[in-house]
Amino acid sequence: MSKSFSVAVAGATGAVGNQMIKCLEEREFPVKSLKLLASRRSIGRKISFRGELTEVEVLEESSFKGIDIALFSAGGDTSRRFAPYAAADGCVVVDNSSAWRMDPEVPLVVPEVNPHSVARYTNKGIIANPNCSTIQMVVVLGPIHKRVGIRRIVVSTYQAVSGTGKKAIDELLDQTRAMINFLEYQVRVYPHRIAFNCLPHIDAFLENGYTKEEMKMVNETRKILEDPSIGITATTVRVPIFFGHSESVNIETKEHISPEEVRMLLDKAPGVKVMDDPKNNLYPMPLQAAGKDETFVGRIRADESIQNGINLWIVADNVRKGAATNAVQIAEILARDYL
Ligand code: 25A
Ligand code: L14
Helix, strand or coil, X not given: CCCCEEEEEECCXXXXXXXXXXXXXXXXXXXXXXXXXXXXXXXXXXXXXXXXXXXXXXXXXXXXXXXXXXXXXXXXXXXHHHHHXXXXXXXXXXXXCCCCCCCCCCCECCCCCCHHHHHHHHCCCEEECCCHHHHHHHHHHHHHHHHHCEEEEEEEEEECHHHHCHHHHHHHHXXXXXXXXXXXXXXXXXXXXXXXXXECCCCCECCCCCEHHHHHHHHHHHHHCCCCCCEEEEEEEECCCCCCEEEEEEEEECCCCCHHHHHHHHHCCCCEEECCEHHHCECCCHHHHCCCCCEEEEEEEECCCCCCEEEEEEEECCCHHHHHHHHHHHHHHHHHHHC
């Protein structure tokens, strides 16, 4: 890559925006200039990039003149409002919010699974970054679906508070500190205490009894795997963990595949690390996945209650592969093949 690019990060002071800046630096993305954007609350804050401090500016309609690529992670409303202005100024938006993911014109991309979809960025000038729980699941299920076909997925998640952003990280810390000191705790971000608890509730409840987060896993998985026929049902649960989502995934395949064959297939799969040696207490955990870019899988075993069933345990850092890393990987494809 000899070319270099003017890059903007919208939502630069948030949990994901911060990590996007780190990923650009770590992966040596060819950045010519970096513009940091956030709401008025963040004005004047300085963030370090490649050893230089850059001041955060207010996100405005005119912020994107001369910018080649903008990474957005400032929530759905902000993306809906500002991404079209960025695109109109010729900037390609990689958007981490839920705003554009199910727009049929907007590609929804996990680079290990459907990199070819990036080409469709020309429709609206926007590429959507999927939901964190969906990304780590399809990185692992993509190769299995290609090999034997997946008929049905049953997934339960164990999701970290960092998915909700900085304020939720602070809330888990504050409540934990209060609890172990026998002090009164405050509940602000979630409807109940999250410290020493778990909540079967992520994002808003819908008419059908599922949460938005659960339906994102259903709809986004079908879009990324390009197969609307897959049956999917999800239960998403918040657990008192800072970084790293875990998932218990049960699949029914069309053709038979043994756990050993799944292990061999996933050993060669891009972005996947198999950690599956229960005799030595080796299996993926948020503790070890936090701060990493790979998606970890273990506990691979046959579902003995049906003909073609496999169980898996999948763990990844939700702020890295689940958000920032995936967005920067998409930008890398744009930079290498399209811009
Ligand atoms: O709608 P969605 O798609 O469902 O997404 C909702 C939120 O989920 C997070 C992300 O939060 C997003 O805002 N998110 C989305 N996808 C995610 C994923 N895959 C995900 N998280 C994890 N994984 P976040 O905390 O990570 O990022 C918030 C950033 O967005 C900026 N922002 C918000 N509204 C904006 C805006 N920027 C421009 N214009 C707007 N209208 C936000 O900047 C942050 O960078 P900020 O300036 O609002 O906040 C900076 C500092 O202020 C603190 N703070 C936040 N809220 C308040 C506050 N302080 C006082 N009062 C508040 N109400 C923050 O802690 C921060 O330090
Ligand atoms: O990307 O964990 O759609 O509260 C929004 C909710 C990310 C996770 C998204 C959470 C999600 C977030």
